[in-house]
Amino acid sequence: MRITTTQVLRNYQSNLSKTVSELDQARNRVLTKRNFSKASEDPASAAAAYKLRKEYIETGDHLENVRDVISQFDAVESSAMEMNTIAKEANALILEGVTGSASTETRKTIATSLRQMQESIVMSANSKLGESFLFGGQTRDAVPFKLVDGKLQYYGNDVASTDPAVQDKLKQMADAKVYVDLGYGLSFTGDDMDTNSAFNTAISGLNTLGYGTTADGNDKNLVNLLGQVADELEKEPIDSEKLDELSKQFTDAKSNLTDFITSLGTKSTFLETSKTRLEDNQTTLNEKIVSVENVDLEVAISDYSWAMYAYNAALKVGNSILGQSFIDFMN
Amino acid sequence: MRSTFASFTTAQLALRASQYGLDVTGQNVSNINTKGYTRQVVDQISLNLQNAGRYAAPANVGYGTLVTGISQVRDPYLDIRFRNEVAKVGEADLKLAGLQEIESVLDEVSAQGIQTQLSDLNTMLQKLAGNVSSEVYDNMVKSSVDSLTKYINQCAKQLETIRTNQEYNFKEVEIPEVNNILENIAALNKSIKDGQVNGNPGLELIDQRNMLIDELASYVKIDVTYVPTKISESLTIDELRIDLVGKEDTINLINHMDYGSFEVTTDANGTIQLNVLDKNGAPATDNKFIMTADESTAINNILTEIAGLNATIEDGQLNDTPATAAINQRTALLNQLKNLNNNINISYEPVDISGKTVDRLKIDLKADGNTVNLLNHTDQSTLAISGNGRELTITAADGITTTNIENKLLGTDVFSQLTSGSLKGNLEFLNSSGAFDGSDSAFRGIGYYEKMLDVMANTLATTFNDLNNADLPAGTLPEDLHNLFGSTDGGEITAKNICVASGWANSDYKITTSVPEAGSETGSDANDNVLRMIDALKKDQDFMYDINDTPSDTTDDKSMFTGSFHSFVSNLNTTLGIDIKSVSTLLDNYVSVSNEIADAKSSISSVSLDEEGMNMLKYQKSYAAAARFMTTIDEALDTLINRMGSVGR
Numbered sequence: 001m002r003i004t005t006t007q008v009l010r011n012y013q014s015n016l017s018k019t020v021s022e023l024d025q026a027r028n029r030v031l032t033k034r035n036f037s038k039a040s041e042d043p044a045s046a047a048a049a050y051k052l053r054k055e056y057i058e059t060g061d062h063l064e065n066v067r068d069v070i071s072q073f074d075a076v077e078s079s080a081m082e083m084n085t086i087a088k089e090a091n092a093l094i095l096e097g098v099t100g101s102a103s104t105e106t107r108k109t110i111a112t113s114l115r116q117m118q119e120s121i122v123m124s125a126n127s128k129l130g131e132s133f134l135f136g137g138q139t140r141d142a143v144p145f146k147l148v149d150g151k152l153q154y155y156g157n158d159v160a161s162t163d164p165a166v167q168d169k170l171k172q173m174a175d176a177k178v179y180v181d182l183g184y185g186l187s188f189t190g191d192d193m194d195t196n197s198a199f200n201t202a203i204s205g206l207n208t209l210g211y212g213t214t215a216d217g218n219d220k221n222l223v224n225l226l227g228q229v230a231d232e233l234e235k236e237p238i239d240s241e242k243l244d245e246l247s248k249q250f251t252d253a254k255s256n257l258t259d260f261i262t263s264l265g266t267k268s269t270f271l272e273t274s275k276t277r278l279e280d281n282q283t284t285l286n287e288k289i290v291s292v293e294n295v296d297l298e299v300a301i302s303d304y305s306w307a308m309y310a311y312n313a314a315l316k317v318g319n320s321i322l323g324q325s326f327i328d329f330m331n
Numbered sequence: 332m333r334s335t336f337a338s339f340t341t342a343q344l345a346l347r348a349s350q351y352g353l354d355v356t357g358q359n360v361s362n363i364n365t366k367g368y369t370r371q372v373v374d375q376i377s378l379n380l381q382n383a384g385r386y387a388a389p390a391n392v393g394y395g396t397l398v399t400g401i402s403q404v405r406d407p408y409l410d411i412r413f414r415n416e417v418a419k420v421g422e423a424d425l426k427l428a429g430l431q432e433i434e435s436v437l438d439e440v441s442a443q444g445i446q447t448q449l450s451d452l453n454t455m456l457q458k459l460a461g462n463v464s465s466e467v468y469d470n471m472v473k474s475s476v477d478s479l480t481k482y483i484n485q486c487a488k489q490l491e492t493i494r495t496n497q498e499y500n501f502k503e504v505e506i507p508e509v510n511n512i513l514e515n516i517a518a519l520n521k522s523i524k525d526g527q528v529n530g531n532p533g534l535e536l537i538d539q540r541n542m543l544i545d546e547l548a549s550y551v552k553i554d555v556t557y558v559p560t561k562i563s564e565s566l567t568i569d570e571l572r573i574d575l576v577g578k579e580d581t582i583n584l585i586n587h588m589d590y591g592s593f594e595v596t597t598d599a600n601g602t603i604q605l606n607v608l609d610k611n612g613a614p615a616t617d618n619k620f621i622m623t624a625d626e627s628t629a630i631n632n633i634l635t636e637i638a639g640l641n642a643t644i645e646d647g648q649l650n651d652t653p654a655t656a657a658i659n660q661r662t663a664l665l666n667q668l669k670n671l672n673n674n675i676n677i678s679y680e681p682v683d684i685s686g687k688t689v690d691r692l693k694i695d696l697k698a699d700g701n702t703v704n705l706l707n708h709t710d711q712s713t714l715a716i717s718g719n720g721r722e723l724t725i726t727a728a729d730g731i732t733t734t735n736i737e738n739k740l741l742g743t744d745v746f747s748q749l750t751s752g753s754l755k756g757n758l759e760f761l762n763s764s765g766a767f768d769g770s771d772s773a774f775r776g777i778g779y780y781e782k783m784l785d786v787m788a789n790t791l792a793t794t795f796n797d798l799n800n801a802d803l804p805a806g807t808l809p810e811d812l813h814n815l816f817g818s819t820d821g822g823e824i825t826a827k828n829i830c831v832a833s834g835w836a837n838s839d840y841k842i843t844t845s846v847p848e849a850g851s852e853t854g855s856d857a858n859d860n861v862l863r864m865i866d867a868l869k870k871d872q873d874f875m876y877d878i879n880d881t882p883s884d885t886t887d888d889k890s891m892f893t894g895s896f897h898s899f900v901s902n903l904n905t906t907l908g909i910d911i912k913s914v915s916t917l918l919d920n921y922v923s924v925s926n927e928i929a930d931a932k933s934s935i936s937s938v939s940l941d942e943e944g945m946n947m948l949k950y951q952k953s954y955a956a957a958a959r960f961m962t963t964i965d966e967a968l969d970t971l972i973n974r975m976g977s978v979g980r
Contacts, residue, residue, distance in 0.1 A: 001934050002935065002939060003934065004933055004934060004937040004938060005937070005939065006363070006364075006933045006937040006938070007930055007933040007934055007937060010926075010929070010933070011926075011930065014926065034441065036440060037440060037441045038434055038438050038440055038441070038908070039438050039439075039904050039905055039907065039908030039911075040430075040431075040434060040438075040907070040908040040909075040910075040911035040915070041908075041912075043905045043908035043909045043912060044905075046440050046904065046905055046908055047901060047902075047904075047905040050439070050446060050897075050901035050904065051898075051901065053446070053450075054446065054449075054450055054897050057450040057453070058450070061453060061457040062457075064454075064457070064458075065457055065461060069461075131465060132462070132464070136854075136856070137854060137856075138853060138856050138857050139464075139854035139855045139856055140464055140854075140855070140856045141464040141465075141855050142855070172851065172852070173854070176857065178857065178858055179460075179862055180460060181457060181460065181862065181865055186865060186866055186869070187866065187870075188862075188866050188870075193862060193863075193866075201461075202856070325940040325944065326941040326944035326945060327940050327941075327943075327944040327947075330944055330947070330948065
């Protein structure tokens, strides 16, 4: 094949520009520490990166949700413990009052204490975290409990009402839920959420303190019971049978509160586990993102050195590309 | 018998040939860096005027060398291959440039975009889910949605700008450039012909023309033919013809000095349309006949005159009184006729009339491979042009027989005909919308990305608006709906106009956080509907496209994608990435093939210094030898003239 000057020059030029562009790419990889800067450079990795980034952000959202719920539950727990402590003290006082040996004077003092304890428990049950009421169930922006004439009301409803309509309403409020997505695959079937795919954070004070009446017609509510015991203690003479019954009922309400605290503990453990899981996920996702998007610096730098070497070699060749021809040897 | 002094001529011819050789070497060396220059060589033959005739001498020595011309060293086959390949390069190059512009708008690998904003919306909805009774979070979701719509608007607007710029470039830069090339080639054709008629091969002009043809080939796929045309008995020159090679039709662009042009129009849907016009500015046809309405009228008039003259001339011939004036007039008219139309054929038919033979004039028109008679002595046919100049009707003298010739219209909207070239690349980029065109294999041009964004905006709006309106009774008037998304212009929601619905923006209503079941009530912190929205962002959606643009009729709707909003955008992005990658691989291939061909072309046609150096030596030596020969002959003849027969003088 005939090789001409134009041909040699053109080939050299196109090869040199190829080397320069390779050098530029290698340099960019080192400088940006990225495997690719545009989807077209590596569409498959770009698709993976987009998915990983999205998952990473979502995991972050879930983690934030878990943290919020944990702090909410911590606050609930400490309020519930407060109530429990008061209930314990109350229980001791009731036992003291119930024994026949107590004087009228002592019983009156106990009754006054019990009424104060009633107030304290209601205060605890109305405690807030930030702007929201901890025991409000599905309604957290209004004060849930109110003590009216020694009788407890939950959002204006008598917790021991015998009116079926009010009873229904109370039950509905006690069961109402507020779900939060903690990364357990929130999903819906039709219009209804799959309840195991999210976490319920609604805590209704009704469940904590009890509501409604027993088959014997006694109140189940801890606060109401305290009031009733106080009423009985103030009576002269005391109806020890009634007092016994009420005291028993109070013990039930107290153990209901203890059960509630225990169940909180279980939930807190679950939340802590979720938090750890999400944090682990986040770390794993981050590692994956780094491995997909970022360069291995050692490889990138050695690629760059190689490209530089190739470019220098091409330049060196270029210097002597138009060497001597026949013309230089003519006489 | 060879003349005594013939050798002087031999020496002189040899000097002349070597001189030419040196001149051409000089020309080659000087143009080593001239773009498009084709190396030239001297065509030389050995001269021998004596034929093997009756008086042939036993030793027939030639008369030296003769330079017959200067020619170019070029391989026409490589030209054809190069031009075909360069058309593919042109197409891929343009598509790649366009797609890369789209990538700069849509790519989210190193920039934040719609996907980031969708994630932000998810975060905000999660926050709202935990705090629905607080107004702050509703506002946070609102501003997140606002940013999301603005991102989508921005992408749509940038795509629009790219389209406008590409259209401008196509209309105002590329097409005028191609038309300019066509005009220049036709002008060069004239100059080359003028030169060749005068004996100048016009090699430099041919180089220029070849460069222009190569350039034209990158715009459209062309077929270049050289039609040998006889100028005189001794001279035949090649006339250039360039045709656009379409999928089915071939459209003539240049026919020697006549050149067509490209024209861009916009149809009712705003689609760019490319037309090819003939030399008169009318849409190009397959040219079964070439005649305008004015020409047909002129021909009819001339034919009438000639028919009259024919009768007079024949009368003269029969009466032996030649009608000279009429004959001269007829000759002039016949010349006029020939000038009017190249395809008119004139012949004479001998006819015996009362013992005398007279020549009767016959005029025919060659059209569409047939010959149609226009005039037979005094029987005259009539030509008529109709149908926008594309139908020719020839009515015979009997007034009954008609011949119809129709030119097929080829030049209107030639996009579907184009097979390669940057014009095709440009049009595909602007006019093809991939799956939206009804075929999944169609090229995904800018329209695909515009429409995909529209589909995304529309689906997003519909999904969230429906969720937010879930607690409203059926049949709520449109103006009373609690839409989250609206359009800036009140029309159907597209990527360009999507925005936060005005009612929500003005806080007339908020996000519907809960949809209580019939007959029940929920508390102020119930968040079931917010969770539904989070779910909607995450779950698979059917992204439907309304092909015939009738929202009420969903039977024709086509599913463009099924997946979450995130994966829709990510998929759009990676589809673009894959398209760019494949076009760029194609381009690399085409470029490397065309480089190889260009290499082969330069290997044959460009100048090599080694060779030219040798030529210099060669011609210099042969020049010296010729001069030496002249001296030798001179000395030999000196002996003959001055010394012979001088013994004893």
